[in-house]
Amino acid sequence: MATKYSDRSIPKISLHDYETRIDEITRELVAAAETDGFFALVNHGISFEEIEEQFEAAARFFSLPDEVKATVPFSHKNTGWEKGAQIRPSTGKPDQKESYQMQFGEAMDGMWLSEEALPGFKKQSLGFMMKVQKVSEKLMVCFARGLGFPDDYFVKYHDVTKPTIQTVLRALHYFPLDPTVPTPEGYFRAGAHADWDLLTLLFQRPGQSGLEICPGREVFTAFGAGDTWTKVEPAAGEIVCNIGDLLMSWSDDRFKSTFHRVKTPTDPAVDYFGPRYSLAYFNQPNTDCIIQGPLKKYPVIQGWEFTAAAMKRNFAALEARKASNKLEESKVGLVATAF
Secondary structure (H helix, E strand, C coil), X not given: CCCEECCCCCCEEECCCHHHHHHHHHHHHHHHHHHCCEEEXXXXXXXXXXXXXXXXXXXXXXXXXXXXXXXXXXXXXXXXXXXXXXXXXXXXXXXCEEEEEEECHHHHCCCCCCCCCCCCHHHHHHHHHHHHHHHHXXXXXXXHHHCCCCCCHHHHCCCCCCCCCCCEEEEEEECCCCXXXXXXXXXXXXXXXXXXXXXXXXXXXXXXXXXXXXXXXXXXXXXXXXXXXXXXXXXXXXXXXXXXXXXXXXXXXXXXXXXXXXXXXXXXXXXXXXXXXXXXEEECXXXXXXXXXXXXXXXXXXXXXXXXXXXXXXXXHHHHHHHHHHHHHHHHHHHHHHC
């Protein structure tokens, strides 16, 4: 089935003069959350140069030999390096990328490369993470106001100074492809998915396109299949944000968590085939926080329970996808035998 596209644009929201414009910014954020579930931030206080410094640091990490990166392997603490290990339920295939996830605090004990292996990387990354956290907290205040909660409601439940924090910065590197040969069958950069966190802040490099969104969560077919997608072109200095499943639940489904993907390049005339880097900051709740929307649509649940349930759903969807693939393969085998 050919992908359908729309040229709709996502809202661009400026955070300039935040303190004096907070009511206006809150209205804009709430409107975006209720419709697209995606928006872009400008004038957010993190300079293009600061963003590029983190991209350069990530590139230095990914340029290391795999055997060096493998000394900090992905762990149950949601930290560390993986390569081709994330399988999306929407595709049943591993994303063709590598990533390295970083947290604040003790979850990173033993998960940073040594200063000798990667000079300055830890200090640079933690400094950048704190800058992004400050932007996240401004958004959290606005969303709390939009839902009728106290200003510090979401901020205190995403406190990165506590040992119960789960927030991560994920550096991603998508592998380049040769545009002169057909893209391999079953090759996916990042299959369609929705984030399960509160809010994701994504940094992209200009010229490295591929991000696509499928607005309208309430009318989705499976993972956006057959629906209309919109390309989100990278712009220098912008932060692309999306609502996660947690905020959708916490808002009693008022705010929309939206499916998105990184398109696999197939057409050299329009697609980007080179190496693609991005930085995703996932605002994930403290494990001991209490989650329930203002209308109490869903039962009270703790942060660790929400995370566990999200992982369970993802695993169940993946197993269902594998079973469906096996069924289709068996049908093909029966047809082949019949002829």
